[in-house]
Each structure stands twice: as structure tokens, then as C-alpha cells.
Amino acid sequence: MKRQVQPQFVLPISTADGEFVAGYSHAGLCHLSFPTPQTGRAAGSGPVPSRVLGWHRLTSAAVTRALAGQPTGKLPPLDLSAGTEFQQAVWRALGEITLGNTKSYGELARRLRKPKALRAVGGACGANPVPVLLPCHRVLAANGRLGGFSGGLGWKRRLLGREGVSWVEPSPAR
DNA sequence: AGTTCGGACCGTT
DNA sequence: AACGGTCCGAACT
Numbered sequence: 001m002k003r004q005v006q007p008q009f010v011l012p013i014s015t016a017d018g019e020f021v022a023g024y025s026h027a028g029l030c031h032l033s034f035p036t037p038q039t040g041r042a043a044g045s046g047p048v049p050s051r052v053l054g055w056h057r058l059t060s061a062a063v064t065r066a067l068a069g070q071p072t073g074k075l076p077p078l079d080l081s082a083g084t085e086f087q088q089a090v091w092r093a094l095g096e097i098t099l100g101n102t103k104s105y106g107e108l109a110r111r112l113r114k115p116k117a118l119r120a121v122g123g124a125c126g127a128n129p130v131p132v133l134l135p136c137h138r139v140l141a142a143n144g145r146l147g148g149f150s151g152g153l154g155w156k157r158r159l160l161g162r163e164g165v166s167w168v169e170p171s172p173a174r
Numbered sequence: 175a176g177t178t179c180g181g182a183c184c185g186t187t
Numbered sequence: 188a189a190c191g192g193t194c195c196g197a198a199c200t
Contacts, residue, residue: 084185084186086184086185086186087185087186109184114184116182116183116184117183117184117185118183118184119182119183119184119185120183120184120185120186121184121185123184123185123186124185124186127186171176171177171178
């Protein structure tokens with residue numbers, strides 16, 4: 001059961017690391033994307049409700065602080081309804097990993113009482129609609145190895161580094 | 175010590 | 188039916 005929740009309002013977030021883009025539904029923040037080479041698309045449809053503007057202020061501040069390796073502070077309501085039950089469970093668990101700490105995919109799977117679903121956990125992390133704020137970058141492979149990252153490993157290294165976390169680089173071969 | 179291989183396992187498309 | 192942001196042990200170097 002998956003639903004397609006298209007963001008109704010799309011607003012930019014300019015940071016020192018580039019322009020992020022936040023998408024909102026009527027229920028809250030439902031999408032956050034990393035800066036892309038081609039930026040600027042203001043795909044806003046119609047006037048933006050003040051309630052959404054308020055959410056966006058929270059999102060902007062949270063992203064800026066997260067990029068600086070600081071606590072995000074208050075977050076806007078998150079609309080995770082686009083995900084399956086399993087994905088939403090993983091995403092909620094992501095929110096419990098505090099700043100500067102990490103968990104492995106296997107540990108997350110165990111926490112969800114599905115110890116053998118560690119691979120599926122990886123997939124769910126990759127489908128995280130709100131990266132950075134839901135800290136999927138704090139999920140490493142076993143033994144402290146870096147693991148993967150949908151947004152590009154460069155971002156994972158950058159985010160972890162700014163939080164003071166150390167990791168083990170993957171072996172050069174592949 | 176480190177590295178490669180191969181199977182096992184789960185949710186998603 | 189096939190693929191992953193995996194893991195573990197075994198068999199190598």
C-alpha cells in the first residue's frame with residue numbers, strides 16, 4: 001500500500017552548501033532534496049498559506065543548523081504518508097538517533113523486531129523523503145563502515161564529519 | 175591483520 | 188523475478 005503524495009507547495013532553502021528544496025503537503029513537510037546543479041525552479045502552485053510559511057521557517061532553520069552539526073531544534077510536522085508501513089517505521093526510528101551517534105542497518109532492523117530485515121532497512125533509508133532532518137546519514141554498515149547513501153556518499157561524509165562522527169572508509173576495490 | 179566470496183534474508187518494484 | 192545504502196562466516200592473502 002503506497003500512496004503518492006505530491007507536494008503542493010515547493011519552497012527553496014538557500015544555505016552555504018547550496019539550495020535545498022522543501023516540499024509540503026497539507027499535512028506538513030513531505031519532501032526535502034539536496035542541492036542540484038540546476039537550481040531555482042520555483043514550482044509553487046498558487047499562494048502559499050501562512051501555515052506552510054511557518055513550517056518552512058522551521059525547516060530552513062533546522063536544515064541550516066543540521067548542516068552546521070548543531071541540533072535541529074523544533075521541526076515542522078512531517079508528512080510521511082507516502083511510505084509503506086515498514087518504511088514509516090524505519091523513518092520514525094531514524095528520528096531517534098541523536099546527534100553525533102550512529103546505528104547500523106542491522107541494529108535498526110533489530111530495534112524494529114525484524115532482525116533479518118536489515119537489507120530492507122537499507123532500502124527504506126534510501127527512500128527517506130526527508131534526509132538530513134531524518135538522519136539517515138547516521139546509519140552505517142556493520143563494524144563502523146561507511147555504507148551507502150542515496151544522496152551521494154560525499155554528503156554522508158560531510159554530515160557525519162560535521163557531527164564529529166568517525167567512520168571506516170570502504171575498501172578501495174569494488 | 176586485511177580482503178574477497180557466497181549464501182541467506184526481507185521489502186519493494 | 189530481480190534488485191538493494193546488508194551481514195556473517197569461511198577461505199583465502
